[in-house]
Amino acid sequence: MKLPLSWLRDYVDVDLPPAEFAARVTDAIAEVEGWEVIGEHWDPELVRVAEVLAVDPHPNADRLVLATVNVGEGPRTVVCGAPNVAAGQKVAFATEGAMLVDGHTGKRSKLKLRAIRGVDSAGMVLSEKELGLSDDHEGILVLPGDCAIGASLVDAIGDVVFDVSTWANRADLLGILGFAREVAAVTGQPLREPDLGYAESGRPASDFVSVTIEAPDLCRRFTAGIVEGVEVGPSPPWMQQRLARAGMRPINNVVDVTNYVMLETGQPLHAFDYELVRGAEIRPRRARPGERLTTLDEVERDLDPEMLMICDGEGPVAVAGIMGGGNSEVSESTSTVLLEVANFHPGSIRRTSTQLRLRSEASLRFEKGIGPDLAPYAQARALHLLEQVAGGRPAAGLVDVFPTPLPSPRITLTAARIEQVLGIAIDPAEVRRILTALGFEVTGDDAAYEVTPPYWRPDVALPDDVVEELIRVHGYERLPTTVLRGALPAAQPRPLERVRERVRSLAAGLGFQEVISYTLTSDDILGRVVAADDQDRARPIAVANPVASQHTFLRTSLRGSLLTAYAGNRHHEDAAMRLFEVGVEYLPTEADLPHERPVVCAVLGGQRLERWERPGPERLDFFDAKGAVEAILDDLGVEGSFEPGEEYALLSGHTAAVSVGDEAVGVVAQVHPEVAAAFDIEEPVFLLELWFEPLTRAIPERPDYAPPSRYPEARRDLALLVPAATPASALLEVIRTHRARGVRISADVFDEYRGEGVPAGRKSLALALRFRAEDRTLGERDVVRLEQGLLRRLEQDLGATLRA
């Protein structure tokens, strides 16, 4: 909202400089987003108010005139080209040296006077553009008539216009009077209310029009005033100037009064041409099927039966609380005005304006909730102004239909509650001062105040609402900083989150860079990594209003995001990349929120860096990915088993399903080259994924523990020939389960070899065996015997033979 300081000062004195005023307002009332100083560059000596005494033709130019002006120092002649200059006007007048905006170039420069077409000019009568007020350079700026001749222009019309953002529940702050009341409470200044007086004449308003509210749930109150004998024309300069500074375009005096009073009080009003109201009756009612109305913006509106219409004897004349109809608009020929000031259901106004996609200054106020008693106040103020600026004669009384007035809520606020909520007590005198200044009625004693909020504050309903009024005006800076007391809540174990955060740190420690991707993706990206027949993942959840079409579907896999990130970075990274992301797969469920399945996914590939930090000949491969999985599982205290796997988008023969105990916990694989190519990745790229739910289940509460043995292990390396299709894991499994009384045998694979010296169809696996007894040091003969027993078992089970 635009808040001109000059207007605010009608109701409350403000002496603070703009920055300080803005800070005080932001602390206690509403957020000041900025301000504009009007007249910042006007020199008080050189730019002043003048009166135009006479306008005569220029002897040498048809389009120019000679204006005789008085700046308080006798008549002076200036050459002027403005079409609107006229005797009797108050105008802005600059003499040599004033800083002005050049009307043609738009640049700020010092005024230098020179003869124009042979006539000397004593100064310059200024346009809005030359004053830096607007881009208007069509004519001169005409000042309000009460500006004193010779006064500095900056004193006469200089201003500061604040840009204020107010709250969704405070319609009253969208009125400058409401704002002034807050400022008065904060600064301790008195509030001056505007003049509501006017002279009634002629027949009572109820002789002109009858009002029947047919939808009392949507129209809570309707007042109608009548003004006869108006002369529609431009409103006076002071009113136009205020409207413009508050951001509204002046239209004519009648419409300007309704806008002026709305800006002043926060209560929207609407003026009808009385002659165009058919049947001399007003019926607020729901729209009927098929009804349509062309609103003032010349758009024909389809209405639906939940929308509240203001109707006359024949049909709709306005969309209630939002915009009037063209069929009853005030025009030059209007002489009697029917002034509507009503109160509508806020939700209904909002629903209708949303449906019609029509937001107006009126609807923005109504939807926030306005007290019904503001209507007669705004009526009186508008009738006063119509009498002043449109020459109208208000009819006696109002038509006021108010089916169910609500009693003002009475709130009991105890001093104890204030202290309970805030942690500090507020002095009773200060409590009463603040609330009274804000318009609240306060009775009761100092232990329990009985508070009645004013009618313009329907947002205040509970004791804590009143507490907020007190502390914001009292000042949040007076609130001390204390620490929470009391018992700490019981800890809820969150094992999954612990594992997840541990894995996140591990992945970074293992050289993977964490990325975070948008969780909304496209069906194209998902389709590249998810099989069409995947029950869980092939039907992702769509959003109705994506910010962009490539962000339409909630991802059911992180793989597409990571491959996209990999490909994107490949443009500027020439060495190996390792990326990971921790996130959830959004898996649809039947009629409930989706299952948000937590996973970590990583991709890696490219040339390993050599000594000199350049990409070397060696590429990351499957076993780098697997090594990362092993390192993670090892850190978590579990051992994974890896079995050949088959999965969509992963390369067959280069894919391992990862499990821990009975739980399938993830996958490690080379991404299928064609899938990689679909992401514009032209090199082997590898992927690993771990699923936190089964992984967390698979982790024992405590790791297995055995004390270190006191006896040394015996080590033997040997190479075995096995059928080429036998996986190393089969060999290790046999060794792990081999029973040799009291001796533990463990083994690692340290080489795989096929080729010369190894028969076709077989491969050589090199094993490092370790033998350890719990109760003695094993001798050479023990080891030979154990090894022979193991070899027999391996030959029996797997056809393994010792390589010669």
Add this chain to the structure above:
Amino acid sequence: MSTIEAEVDALRAEALEALAHADGEAEREAWRADWLGRRDGRLTLRLRALKDAPPEQRAALGQSLNQLKATLEGELEARREAARAGEIAALSADAALDVTLPGRPQSSGRLHPVTQTMHDCIDAFAEMGFRVFEGPEVEWARYNFDAVRIPEDHPARDMWDTIWIDTLFDGERQMLLRTHTSPNQIRVMEQTDPPVRVIVPGKCYRQEATDATHEWMLTQIEGLAVDEGVRMSDLKGTLYAFARRLFGEDRRIIFHHSYFPFVEPGVEMAIDCFLCRADGSDCRTCHGTGWIEILGAGMVHPEIIENAGYDSSKYTGFAFGVGIERVAMLRWGIEDIRHFYQNDLRFLRQF
């Protein structure tokens, strides 16, 4: 000079002469074997032959030969010591490294700046006894809005532009991407009895155009403390500790009046600008006001306390919501929020 002395002197001279020419450890070892070798070193043999010497000479000869042996062993050790010292000196001098050459590359990864900032925020609140709770990103409208006092047809809904799930339930859209973490105030209180002291981190979503300070996917931390005797001054103290932990021990904070439907009173918290320190300059971060808005907060609305089944006359609470990206941008001077989710390594590797 006796013949014994002459013989020993000759042996000594010959041995030391040979040692003087034994450069390198292999030669020295050969020399040792030649002279002192246990089996057939010349001096060893000579000592062994002592028993054949005439008895009257045996003692003197033995003494001289043993002295010679000690001398040779000492000389050998001295020669070896000198050689080692020479080698080390050469290592330091001739083989000195150019230590300015790059180190051997290691693969290194980092956590995303949003994760790092999140961890720092969580740590700050965890120190004050707050525990982490998590809730769903896809949420029911009744939790995201209605339960936190933002009914349909209320203009407060404009404060959160919503991305809706395109699925109808009873003919209506009821599911959405949560616009804030505040629905978890309700979820936490539904599941637990007071005292409550939790923080809820997570992603949130807004249907809005992106620019340097607006992103449609964002990360928040919600905080909630409900108990007997929780005061607004405790909120101020808690946020004060948080601000100092993240932005420096000399930070100051202020509360501005604000409005969120789920708190009463409601405030925004600002910290004093640690970049310009309110020096009156045209600071890009605080716009010359000296204060930077960090988060929204307030006392939990009594209706929300009641709806959770708690007695609002007995229990009070506070809640706050912090935008993690905003905190991260301030900490590192990041100028554009859109960097965070582009996953450009040139950006991510800097944190």
